[in-house]
Amino acid sequence: MTRGLTRHFTSRKQTVEAVQGLDLEIGQGELVAFLGPNGAGKSTTLRMLTTLIPPTSGTASVAGHDVVTGQRDVRRAIGFVGQGNGAGHRQLGRDELISQGRAHGLTRADAHRRADELVADLDLEAVADRKVSSLSGGQRRRLDIAMGLVHLPRVLFLDEPSTGLDPQNRINLQELIQRLHTETGSTVVLTTHYLEEADALAGRVIVVDHGRVIADDSAARLKSGLGDLVRLGFDSAASVDRAAARLSRVPESRVDVTSESVDLRVKDGSAMVGEVLADLAADGVPPTRVEVARPTLDDVFLDLTGRSLRETQQTTDPTATTRTESEVAA
Amino acid sequence: MSTFVSDTLNVMNRELKPVWREPMSVVFAMIQPLVFLGLFAPLLPRMADGSALQWFVPGIVAMTALMGASFTGANLMEEMQSGSHERQLVSPLGRPALLIGRALKEVVPMLMQVAIIVAVVTPFSFDLHLGGVLVAALVLSLFSIGVGALSFALALASKGQDWMFWTIQQTLLFPALLTAGVLLPVDGAPRWLEIVSALNPMTYVVDAVRALFAGTYPMDVVAQGVAGAAVVAALGLWVGVRAMRRSS
Ligand SMILES: Nc1ncnc2c1ncn2[C@@H]1O[C@H](COP(=O)(O)OP(=O)(O)OP(=O)(O)O)[C@@H](O)[C@H]1O
Numbered sequence: 245m246t247r248g249l250t251r252h253f254t255s256r257k258q259t260v261e262a263v264q265g266l267d268l269e270i271g272q273g274e275l276v277a278f279l280g281p282n283g284a285g286k287s288t289t290l291r292m293l294t295t296l297i298p299p300t301s302g303t304a305s306v307a308g309h310d311v312v313t314g315q316r317d318v319r320r321a322i323g324f325v326g327q328g329n330g331a332g333h334r335q336l337g338r339d340e341l342i343s344q345g346r347a348h349g350l351t352r353a354d355a356h357r358r359a360d361e362l363v364a365d366l367d368l369e370a371v372a373d374r375k376v377s378s379l380s381g382g383q384r385r386r387l388d389i390a391m392g393l394v395h396l397p398r399v400l401f402l403d404e405p406s407t408g409l410d411p412q413n414r415i416n417l418q419e420l421i422q423r424l425h426t427e428t429g430s431t432v433v434l435t436t437h438y439l440e441e442a443d444a445l446a447g448r449v450i451v452v453d454h455g456r457v458i459a460d461d462s463a464a465r466l467k468s469g470l471g472d473l474v475r476l477g478f479d480s481a482a483s484v485d486r487a488a489a490r491l492s493r494v495p496e497s498r499v500d501v502t503s504e505s506v507d508l509r510v511k512d513g514s515a516m517v518g519e520v521l522a523d524l525a526a527d528g529v530p531p532t533r534v535e536v537a538r539p540t541l542d543d544v545f546l547d548l549t550g551r552s553l554r555e556t557q558q559t560t561d562p563t564a565t566t567r568t569e570s571e572v573a574a
Numbered sequence: 575m576s577t578f579v580s581d582t583l584n585v586m587n588r589e590l591k592p593v594w595r596e597p598m599s600v601v602f603a604m605i606q607p608l609v610f611l612g613l614f615a616p617l618l619p620r621m622a623d624g625s626a627l628q629w630f631v632p633g634i635v636a637m638t639a640l641m642g643a644s645f646t647g648a649n650l651m652e653e654m655q656s657g658s659h660e661r662q663l664v665s666p667l668g669r670p671a672l673l674i675g676r677a678l679k680e681v682v683p684m685l686m687q688v689a690i691i692v693a694v695v696t697p698f699s700f701d702l703h704l705g706g707v708l709v710a711a712l713v714l715s716l717f718s719i720g721v722g723a724l725s726f727a728l729a730l731a732s733k734g735q736d737w738m739f740w741t742i743q744q745t746l747l748f749p750a751l752l753t754a755g756v757l758l759p760v761d762g763a764p765r766w767l768e769i770v771s772a773l774n775p776m777t778y779v780v781d782a783v784r785a786l787f788a789g790t791y792p793m794d795v796v797a798q799g800v801a802g803a804a805v806v807a808a809l810g811l812w813v814g815v816r817a818m819r820r821s822s
């Protein structure tokens with residue numbers, strides 16, 4: 245689908261390499277999430293794939309058409325929900341849906357029927373006949389998504405579709421995307437900062453950072469390479485040390501120590517936890533608290549880049565510094 | 575129906591929706607010319623035949639057309655900022671249709687405004703020559719399409735930076751009005767001003783509209799007016815379509 249796709253921006257004599265030599269093959273019917281922090285190049289990639297901006301170098305084809313030489317054909321085949329609001333603020337929601345349908349060549353009657361379907365599907369009945377500027381952020385977002393679905397596109401691009409949605413609507417959106425995907429067999433490419441969302445939605449997760457792909461795999465496999473986190477709490481520092489020494493013998497694992505707990509990162513940790521508890525009890529240091537966490541994509545990101553997606557949060561998180569210190573000590 | 579025609583109609587209909595829904599917005603958009611009319615009309619020299627008002631009103635009409643159409647790029651700018659312009663660029667709508675549909679729409683508010691002005695001044699000893707007014711409306715339609723297209727081109731070139739759009743629009747607006755002889759006659763002006771005036775296509779549009787509003791049909795003046803409006807329209811559409819093709 246893309247070959248060496250590259251895009252530079254030059255502003256104020258500075259060149260930003262927003263996307264650097266992307267090579268990707270996305271098959272018909274895949275559901276793919278681009279995951280990456282702000283400025284990673286997700287939107288730029290989508291803007292090239294949707295014909296909005298030409299690549300600086302490299303080529304890409306979407307639905308069998310080149311994004312530069314076959315722009316019209318690409319546009320006919322795709323749906324695009326950008327990062328902004330697709331619906332004009334001075335317009336009525338339903339009018340925008342109809343006009344979008346007409347733009348894709350639907351007859352007047354079909355465009356009306358399709359608009360009604362989408363209004364019902366996205367729970368927009370109460371607001372579809374109001375001026376778009378009067379809608380709440382989440383309602384506007386749902387309208388944007390409806391606009392992208394008007395013509396049942398073969399390939400659907402969604403740039404941060406869930407931004408501004410409350411948890412309930414986020415789940416509704418995930419269901420909608422999955423339903424569209426299974427019913428029509430459309431290819432869906434979305435971007436997100438939400439680790440859970442990429443995990444819950446996409447069969448394939450492409451992690452991007454500084455314009456490059458740093459991982460491309462299923463969420464499950466990205467995570468399984470990392471193992472589960474078993475956090476064991478103890479009542480004294482002595483117990484912590486003793487337990488840490490004991491746990492360091494677990495094969496293919498990593499042990500991190502904080503002031504009152506030991507973090508054991510190991511593959512299939514959830515299955516091993518019984519054995520570990522029994523072993524520690526036998527050694528005279530039964531843990532007082534146990535937590536088992538499946539790795540999140542945040543952990544994946546940290547592992548791949550050495551930076552967390554939640555950098556700012558991390559620096560204010562005291563346990564993070566403690567952990568780093570103990571790593572240095574070890 | 576060809577894709578170009580249906581795309582253009584789609585774009586035009588979409589742009590017209592807010593106009594039909596909120597017709598009062600058309601009145602608000604012409605507050606400035608109405609204020610000019612209200613303030614200047616009492617100052618006009620009192621001629622026995624009322625010819626001063628007869629001379630002044632067509633100028634206000636042309637001013638309204640110029641202002642309304644030159645502001646219109648602001649709507650596109652808003653759509654560029656919100657993301658709905660981007661959404662339309664990704665749709666199969668042709669680039670020329672996106673520009674031309676918008677420019678054609680300018681005719682509707684302009685005609686509504688001309689009707690309002692004529693309705694306002696007719697009770698005040700203004701001699702209405704309906705035939706001439708209708709022909710003038712045709713000339714002004716062509717002119718509005720061109721100015722509207724130029725305004726959209728300016729919005730696209732400003733890439734959503736408000737200050738750039740408004741600075742350029744305001745800088746060009748009043749010189750265009752004054753050198754076209756909208757508010758004061760340019761006769762007897764210094765030589766350089768006469769040259770600028772002769773180069774301003776709006777001058778010919780205003781002259782033609784004045785003749786037509788007076789119920790006269792001097793062929794050369796009307797033809798020059800049509801030509802002036804056609805030059806603006808051709809230039810506007812050419813620049814506008816180019817800007818739209820480059821938009822991303
Ligand atoms: N038009 C532009 N001119 C200059 N630089 C740009 C332009 N568009 C994007 N960039 C730069 O390219 C880089 C990638 O931006 P992009 O919008 O693709 O990131 P993103 O992954 O979508 O981020 P976010 O999660 O914040 O939406 C950023 O450094 C951005 O500043």
Ligand SMILES: [Mg+2]
Nearest residue numbers: 286287288327
């Ligand atoms: Mg983005």
